[in-house]
Amino acid sequence: MPPSADFPMLRLTKKADYGLMALKYLAEHPEATALSAKDIAEAYHIPAQLLAKILQRLAKVGIVKSHAGMNGGYSLLKDPRRVSAFEVIFAIDGPLFITSCFTHEGNCDLTNSCTIKEPLARVNETISNVLKNIHISDLVEEGRSRTVRELITIRTTSGQKVLAGEATGTN
Protein backbone atom coordinates (compact mmCIF):
# COMPACT_ATOMS: atom_id res chain seq x y z
CA MET A 1 0.00 0.00 0.00
CA PRO A 2 2.78 2.52 0.75
CA PRO A 3 2.84 4.57 -2.46
CA SER A 4 6.41 5.81 -2.47
CA ALA A 5 7.31 7.07 0.96
CA ASP A 6 8.20 4.06 3.03
CA PHE A 7 6.09 4.61 6.12
CA PRO A 8 5.91 7.83 8.17
CA MET A 9 2.84 9.67 9.48
CA LEU A 10 1.82 10.58 12.98
CA ARG A 11 5.32 10.36 14.24
CA LEU A 12 7.16 12.02 17.03
CA THR A 13 9.57 14.71 15.93
CA LYS A 14 13.24 13.87 15.90
CA LYS A 15 13.82 16.65 18.38
CA ALA A 16 11.60 14.92 20.91
CA ASP A 17 13.43 11.70 20.23
CA TYR A 18 16.78 13.34 20.75
CA GLY A 19 15.56 14.97 23.92
CA LEU A 20 14.47 11.67 25.40
CA MET A 21 17.71 10.05 24.34
CA ALA A 22 19.77 12.78 25.96
CA LEU A 23 17.80 12.55 29.19
CA LYS A 24 18.26 8.82 29.24
CA TYR A 25 21.99 9.32 28.82
CA LEU A 26 22.08 11.80 31.66
CA ALA A 27 20.11 9.45 33.87
CA GLU A 28 22.59 6.70 33.11
CA HIS A 29 25.49 8.82 34.23
CA PRO A 30 24.52 10.30 37.59
CA GLU A 31 28.15 10.42 38.67
CA ALA A 32 29.05 13.16 36.20
CA THR A 33 28.44 16.69 37.41
CA ALA A 34 27.80 17.87 33.87
CA LEU A 35 27.82 16.32 30.42
CA SER A 36 28.27 18.53 27.37
CA ALA A 37 25.85 18.47 24.49
CA LYS A 38 28.76 17.48 22.30
CA ASP A 39 29.53 14.40 24.37
CA ILE A 40 25.96 13.19 24.34
CA ALA A 41 25.59 13.92 20.66
CA GLU A 42 28.66 11.90 19.82
CA ALA A 43 27.43 8.98 21.88
CA TYR A 44 24.30 8.75 19.80
CA HIS A 45 25.67 10.12 16.52
CA ILE A 46 23.24 13.00 16.35
CA PRO A 47 24.04 16.62 15.40
CA ALA A 48 25.56 18.36 18.38
CA GLN A 49 24.27 21.84 17.71
CA LEU A 50 20.76 20.62 17.31
CA LEU A 51 20.92 18.66 20.53
CA ALA A 52 22.25 21.75 22.26
CA LYS A 53 19.17 23.69 21.33
CA ILE A 54 16.95 20.92 22.59
CA LEU A 55 18.77 20.79 25.90
CA GLN A 56 18.40 24.53 26.17
CA ARG A 57 14.67 24.13 26.00
CA LEU A 58 14.73 21.41 28.61
CA ALA A 59 16.78 23.72 30.79
CA LYS A 60 14.21 26.45 30.39
CA VAL A 61 11.45 24.32 31.86
CA GLY A 62 13.67 23.11 34.67
CA ILE A 63 14.19 19.51 33.66
CA VAL A 64 17.93 19.90 33.29
CA LYS A 65 20.41 22.44 34.59
CA SER A 66 22.95 24.09 32.36
CA HIS A 67 26.51 24.66 33.43
CA ALA A 68 28.27 27.30 31.36
CA GLY A 69 31.97 27.64 30.90
CA MET A 70 34.73 25.11 30.75
CA ASN A 71 33.84 21.53 31.63
CA GLY A 72 30.29 22.72 31.54
CA GLY A 73 27.30 20.95 30.12
CA TYR A 74 23.99 19.71 31.39
CA SER A 75 22.85 17.75 34.37
CA LEU A 76 19.49 16.40 35.46
CA LEU A 77 17.64 18.74 37.77
CA LYS A 78 14.72 16.48 38.53
CA ASP A 79 14.42 12.88 39.59
CA PRO A 80 14.28 10.73 36.42
CA ARG A 81 11.34 8.90 37.94
CA ARG A 82 9.48 12.18 38.18
CA VAL A 83 9.99 13.29 34.59
CA SER A 84 7.42 11.90 32.20
CA ALA A 85 7.83 11.50 28.46
CA PHE A 86 4.86 13.78 28.12
CA GLU A 87 6.46 16.82 29.69
CA VAL A 88 9.62 16.27 27.70
CA ILE A 89 7.74 16.16 24.44
CA PHE A 90 5.60 19.06 25.53
CA ALA A 91 8.64 21.16 26.37
CA ILE A 92 10.27 20.47 23.03
CA ASP A 93 7.40 20.40 20.57
CA GLY A 94 4.62 22.10 22.44
CA PRO A 95 1.17 20.67 23.07
CA LEU A 96 0.32 17.69 20.93
CA PHE A 97 -3.05 17.23 19.34
CA ILE A 98 -4.06 14.49 17.06
CA THR A 99 -6.63 16.60 15.30
CA SER A 100 -5.58 19.37 13.00
CA CYS A 101 -7.94 22.18 13.85
CA PHE A 102 -7.86 22.39 17.61
CA THR A 103 -6.85 25.52 19.39
CA HIS A 104 -5.94 25.66 23.06
CA GLU A 105 -9.60 25.92 24.00
CA GLY A 106 -10.63 23.21 21.54
CA ASN A 107 -12.06 25.66 19.12
CA CYS A 108 -12.72 24.81 15.48
CA ASP A 109 -13.65 26.69 12.38
CA LEU A 110 -15.98 24.07 11.00
CA THR A 111 -19.10 23.35 12.97
CA ASN A 112 -20.04 20.10 11.34
CA SER A 113 -16.62 18.57 11.29
CA CYS A 114 -16.15 19.14 14.99
CA THR A 115 -18.65 16.45 15.83
CA ILE A 116 -16.38 13.95 14.17
CA LYS A 117 -13.35 15.10 16.02
CA GLU A 118 -14.76 14.77 19.49
CA PRO A 119 -13.99 11.06 19.72
CA LEU A 120 -10.55 11.72 18.34
CA ALA A 121 -9.97 14.20 21.10
CA ARG A 122 -10.46 11.31 23.50
CA VAL A 123 -7.85 9.35 21.62
CA ASN A 124 -5.58 12.31 21.98
CA GLU A 125 -6.05 12.39 25.71
CA THR A 126 -5.48 8.66 25.85
CA ILE A 127 -2.16 9.09 24.16
CA SER A 128 -1.27 11.89 26.53
CA ASN A 129 -2.06 9.73 29.51
CA VAL A 130 0.08 6.92 28.21
CA LEU A 131 2.98 9.27 27.73
CA LYS A 132 2.45 10.69 31.19
CA ASN A 133 2.87 7.23 32.63
CA ILE A 134 6.25 6.69 31.04
CA HIS A 135 9.24 8.29 32.73
CA ILE A 136 12.83 8.52 31.69
CA SER A 137 13.74 6.15 34.47
CA ASP A 138 11.71 3.60 32.52
CA LEU A 139 13.85 4.28 29.47
CA VAL A 140 16.96 3.44 31.44
CA GLU A 141 15.52 0.24 32.82
CA GLU A 142 14.36 -0.86 29.42
CA GLY A 143 17.09 -2.80 27.69
CA ARG A 144 17.85 -4.80 30.80
CA SER A 145 14.41 -5.79 31.93
CA ARG A 146 11.08 -5.50 30.18
CA THR A 147 9.23 -3.45 32.74
CA VAL A 148 7.63 -1.09 30.33
CA ARG A 149 6.20 -3.84 28.19
CA GLU A 150 3.97 -5.01 30.98
CA LEU A 151 3.35 -1.56 32.28
CA ILE A 152 0.71 -0.52 29.87
CA THR A 153 -2.49 -2.40 29.39
CA ILE A 154 -5.56 -1.41 27.50
CA ARG A 155 -8.98 -2.71 28.33
CA THR A 156 -12.20 -1.86 26.63
CA THR A 157 -15.50 -1.92 28.43
CA SER A 158 -16.60 -4.72 26.15
CA GLY A 159 -14.28 -6.93 28.11
CA GLN A 160 -11.77 -7.12 25.33
CA LYS A 161 -8.33 -7.06 26.86
CA VAL A 162 -5.48 -6.03 24.66
CA LEU A 163 -1.95 -6.02 25.87
CA ALA A 164 -0.04 -3.29 24.21
CA GLY A 165 2.37 -5.04 21.95
CA GLU A 166 0.26 -7.66 20.35
CA ALA A 167 -1.17 -6.26 17.19
CA THR A 168 -4.09 -8.29 15.94
CA GLY A 169 -3.05 -7.94 12.33
CA THR A 170 -1.85 -4.86 10.54
CA ASN A 171 -4.81 -4.37 8.24
Place this chain on the structure above:
Amino acid sequence: MPPSADFPMLRLTKKADYGLMALKYLAEHPEATALSAKDIAEAYHIPAQLLAKILQRLAKVGIVKSHAGMNGGYSLLKDPRRVSAFEVIFAIDGPLFITSCFTHEGNCDLTNSCTIKEPLARVNETISNVLKNIHISDLVEEGRSRTVRELITIRTTSGQKVLAGEATGTN
Protein backbone atom coordinates in the same frame (compact mmCIF):
# COMPACT_ATOMS: atom_id res chain seq x y z
CA MET B 1 5.93 28.17 25.36
CA PRO B 2 4.66 27.88 21.76
CA PRO B 3 7.27 29.91 19.84
CA SER B 4 5.24 31.13 16.88
CA ALA B 5 3.13 28.28 15.58
CA ASP B 6 0.08 28.03 17.76
CA PHE B 7 0.15 24.37 18.70
CA PRO B 8 0.46 21.42 16.31
CA MET B 9 2.74 18.39 16.50
CA LEU B 10 1.94 14.72 16.39
CA ARG B 11 -1.28 15.34 14.61
CA LEU B 12 -3.33 13.30 12.24
CA THR B 13 -3.16 14.43 8.64
CA LYS B 14 -6.05 16.37 7.25
CA LYS B 15 -6.60 13.66 4.69
CA ALA B 16 -7.24 11.14 7.42
CA ASP B 17 -9.59 13.61 9.07
CA TYR B 18 -11.46 14.14 5.85
CA GLY B 19 -11.69 10.44 5.26
CA LEU B 20 -13.22 9.81 8.67
CA MET B 21 -15.61 12.69 8.18
CA ALA B 22 -16.76 11.37 4.82
CA LEU B 23 -17.28 7.89 6.18
CA LYS B 24 -19.29 9.29 9.03
CA TYR B 25 -21.42 11.18 6.56
CA LEU B 26 -22.01 8.05 4.51
CA ALA B 27 -22.91 6.11 7.61
CA GLU B 28 -25.42 8.78 8.52
CA HIS B 29 -27.15 8.47 5.18
CA PRO B 30 -27.71 4.77 4.61
CA GLU B 31 -30.81 5.49 2.53
CA ALA B 32 -28.80 7.03 -0.30
CA THR B 33 -27.50 4.58 -2.88
CA ALA B 34 -24.55 6.82 -3.62
CA LEU B 35 -23.30 10.21 -2.46
CA SER B 36 -20.92 12.16 -4.65
CA ALA B 37 -17.62 13.45 -3.36
CA LYS B 38 -18.83 16.90 -4.22
CA ASP B 39 -21.91 16.60 -2.02
CA ILE B 40 -19.94 15.40 0.97
CA ALA B 41 -17.28 18.02 0.45
CA GLU B 42 -19.86 20.79 0.38
CA ALA B 43 -21.46 19.52 3.55
CA TYR B 44 -18.20 19.90 5.41
CA HIS B 45 -16.69 22.77 3.42
CA ILE B 46 -13.64 20.83 2.38
CA PRO B 47 -12.03 20.76 -1.09
CA ALA B 48 -14.00 18.38 -3.31
CA GLN B 49 -11.16 17.16 -5.47
CA LEU B 50 -9.04 16.34 -2.50
CA LEU B 51 -11.86 14.41 -0.89
CA ALA B 52 -12.37 12.53 -4.13
CA LYS B 53 -8.81 11.26 -4.03
CA ILE B 54 -9.25 10.16 -0.48
CA LEU B 55 -12.44 8.30 -1.30
CA GLN B 56 -10.66 6.65 -4.18
CA ARG B 57 -8.14 5.25 -1.78
CA LEU B 58 -10.87 4.02 0.51
CA ALA B 59 -12.51 2.41 -2.48
CA LYS B 60 -9.27 0.64 -3.34
CA VAL B 61 -9.13 -1.11 0.00
CA GLY B 62 -12.80 -2.01 -0.13
CA ILE B 63 -14.19 0.25 2.54
CA VAL B 64 -16.41 2.14 0.12
CA LYS B 65 -17.74 1.37 -3.32
CA SER B 66 -17.52 3.82 -6.18
CA HIS B 67 -20.41 4.36 -8.57
CA ALA B 68 -19.33 6.03 -11.79
CA GLY B 69 -21.61 7.89 -14.12
CA MET B 70 -24.59 10.06 -13.54
CA ASN B 71 -25.99 10.15 -10.01
CA GLY B 72 -22.89 8.23 -9.06
CA GLY B 73 -20.72 8.69 -6.04
CA TYR B 74 -19.65 6.53 -3.14
CA SER B 75 -21.41 4.21 -0.77
CA LEU B 76 -20.28 2.21 2.22
CA LEU B 77 -19.24 -1.31 1.35
CA LYS B 78 -18.66 -2.55 4.86
CA ASP B 79 -20.64 -2.36 8.06
CA PRO B 80 -19.72 0.91 9.84
CA ARG B 81 -19.35 -1.10 13.02
CA ARG B 82 -16.70 -3.22 11.32
CA VAL B 83 -14.55 -0.38 10.03
CA SER B 84 -12.04 0.88 12.56
CA ALA B 85 -10.42 4.28 12.57
CA PHE B 86 -7.13 2.46 12.34
CA GLU B 87 -7.75 0.90 8.95
CA VAL B 88 -9.09 4.17 7.60
CA ILE B 89 -6.00 6.05 8.66
CA PHE B 90 -3.82 3.21 7.46
CA ALA B 91 -5.47 3.21 4.05
CA ILE B 92 -5.04 6.93 3.65
CA ASP B 93 -1.71 7.69 5.25
CA GLY B 94 -0.03 4.32 5.45
CA PRO B 95 1.36 2.73 8.59
CA LEU B 96 1.81 5.08 11.48
CA PHE B 97 4.80 5.04 13.73
CA ILE B 98 5.52 7.37 16.52
CA THR B 99 9.25 6.94 16.19
CA SER B 100 11.07 8.39 13.25
CA CYS B 101 13.50 5.68 12.27
CA PHE B 102 11.42 2.55 12.16
CA THR B 103 11.11 0.47 9.04
CA HIS B 104 8.49 -2.20 8.54
CA GLU B 105 10.63 -4.71 10.39
CA GLY B 106 11.48 -2.23 13.11
CA ASN B 107 14.97 -1.68 11.84
CA CYS B 108 17.09 1.31 12.85
CA ASP B 109 20.35 2.81 11.74
CA LEU B 110 21.57 3.78 15.18
CA THR B 111 22.30 0.98 17.57
CA ASN B 112 22.37 2.97 20.76
CA SER B 113 19.34 5.08 20.10
CA CYS B 114 17.19 2.06 19.44
CA THR B 115 17.23 1.10 23.08
CA ILE B 116 15.47 4.33 23.85
CA LYS B 117 12.86 3.79 21.22
CA GLU B 118 11.73 0.39 22.33
CA PRO B 119 9.38 1.74 24.98
CA LEU B 120 8.07 4.26 22.50
CA ALA B 121 7.26 1.43 20.17
CA ARG B 122 4.95 0.14 22.87
CA VAL B 123 3.29 3.52 23.00
CA ASN B 124 2.89 3.31 19.28
CA GLU B 125 1.17 -0.03 19.54
CA THR B 126 -1.00 1.31 22.29
CA ILE B 127 -2.18 4.09 20.06
CA SER B 128 -2.82 1.64 17.27
CA ASN B 129 -4.91 -0.51 19.55
CA VAL B 130 -6.95 2.45 20.68
CA LEU B 131 -7.63 3.42 17.11
CA LYS B 132 -8.54 -0.15 16.28
CA ASN B 133 -11.22 -0.06 18.94
CA ILE B 134 -12.93 2.99 17.51
CA HIS B 135 -15.25 2.44 14.57
CA ILE B 136 -17.04 4.87 12.35
CA SER B 137 -20.31 3.78 13.87
CA ASP B 138 -18.94 5.29 17.08
CA LEU B 139 -18.40 8.55 15.26
CA VAL B 140 -22.04 8.62 14.28
CA GLU B 141 -23.28 7.86 17.76
CA GLU B 142 -21.06 10.50 19.25
CA GLY B 143 -22.89 13.79 19.31
CA ARG B 144 -26.05 12.19 20.62
CA SER B 145 -24.72 9.98 23.36
CA ARG B 146 -21.29 9.75 24.88
CA THR B 147 -20.57 6.12 24.21
CA VAL B 148 -17.05 6.61 23.09
CA ARG B 149 -16.05 8.50 26.18
CA GLU B 150 -16.64 5.50 28.37
CA LEU B 151 -15.43 3.07 25.76
CA ILE B 152 -11.76 3.47 26.31
CA THR B 153 -10.09 2.88 29.60
CA ILE B 154 -6.46 2.73 30.41
CA ARG B 155 -5.13 0.83 33.36
CA THR B 156 -1.57 0.51 34.44
CA THR B 157 -0.35 -2.54 36.26
CA SER B 158 0.40 -0.33 39.22
CA GLY B 159 -3.32 -0.20 39.77
CA GLN B 160 -3.60 3.34 38.57
CA LYS B 161 -6.80 3.67 36.61
CA VAL B 162 -7.07 6.52 34.18
CA LEU B 163 -10.22 7.17 32.27
CA ALA B 164 -9.44 8.58 28.89
CA GLY B 165 -10.74 12.09 28.99
CA GLU B 166 -9.63 13.29 32.35
CA ALA B 167 -6.27 14.83 31.88
CA THR B 168 -4.50 15.30 35.15
CA GLY B 169 -3.24 18.69 34.13
CA THR B 170 -1.75 19.70 30.86
CA ASN B 171 1.82 20.16 32.08
Place this chain on the structure above:
DNA sequence: AAGTATACGACTCCTGGAGTCCGACTTACA
Protein backbone atom coordinates in the same frame (compact mmCIF):
# COMPACT_ATOMS: atom_id res chain seq x y z
C1' DA C 1 -24.81 10.71 -27.96
C1' DA C 2 -24.66 13.71 -24.08
C1' DG C 3 -23.92 14.60 -19.53
C1' DT C 4 -22.10 13.50 -15.13
C1' DA C 5 -19.33 11.20 -12.21
C1' DT C 6 -15.09 8.67 -10.94
C1' DA C 7 -9.82 7.66 -11.85
C1' DC C 8 -5.39 9.18 -11.57
C1' DG C 9 -1.08 11.12 -12.75
C1' DA C 10 1.37 15.49 -12.72
C1' DC C 11 1.79 19.63 -11.05
C1' DT C 12 2.22 23.83 -7.81
C1' DC C 13 2.32 26.03 -3.29
C1' DC C 14 4.09 26.44 1.09
C1' DT C 15 4.48 25.13 5.91
C1' DG C 16 7.39 23.34 9.11
C1' DG C 17 10.90 19.90 10.56
C1' DA C 18 15.91 19.35 10.45
C1' DG C 19 20.08 21.19 10.71
C1' DT C 20 23.84 24.99 10.33
C1' DC C 21 26.24 29.32 11.37
C1' DC C 22 27.77 32.83 14.05
C1' DG C 23 28.18 36.22 17.56
C1' DA C 24 27.65 37.01 22.63
C1' DC C 25 28.20 35.58 27.04
C1' DT C 26 30.12 32.61 31.02
C1' DT C 27 33.18 29.98 33.53
C1' DA C 28 37.43 27.17 34.77
C1' DC C 29 42.08 27.11 34.93
C1' DA C 30 46.90 28.13 34.08
Place this chain on the structure above:
DNA sequence: TGTAAGTCGGACTCCAGGAGTCGTATACTT
Protein backbone atom coordinates in the same frame (compact mmCIF):
# COMPACT_ATOMS: atom_id res chain seq x y z
C1' DT D 1 44.13 38.03 33.47
C1' DG D 2 43.90 35.91 29.21
C1' DT D 3 42.22 32.06 26.77
C1' DA D 4 40.03 27.79 25.75
C1' DA D 5 35.78 25.38 26.19
C1' DG D 6 31.42 25.47 27.04
C1' DT D 7 26.40 27.39 26.90
C1' DC D 8 22.86 30.77 24.84
C1' DG D 9 20.00 32.05 21.24
C1' DG D 10 18.66 34.39 17.10
C1' DA D 11 18.82 34.02 12.08
C1' DC D 12 19.46 31.46 8.44
C1' DT D 13 19.24 27.64 4.75
C1' DC D 14 17.60 23.27 2.96
C1' DC D 15 14.19 20.25 1.64
C1' DA D 16 10.72 16.59 2.38
C1' DG D 17 6.15 16.15 2.45
C1' DG D 18 1.34 17.75 3.41
C1' DA D 19 -2.38 20.29 1.06
C1' DG D 20 -4.60 21.34 -2.81
C1' DT D 21 -5.31 22.07 -8.11
C1' DC D 22 -5.56 20.87 -13.03
C1' DG D 23 -6.42 18.26 -16.90
C1' DT D 24 -7.54 14.31 -19.16
C1' DA D 25 -9.06 9.62 -19.66
C1' DT D 26 -12.61 6.56 -18.52
C1' DA D 27 -16.99 4.64 -17.11
C1' DC D 28 -21.76 4.65 -16.50
C1' DT D 29 -26.74 6.49 -16.76
C1' DT D 30 -30.44 8.19 -19.29
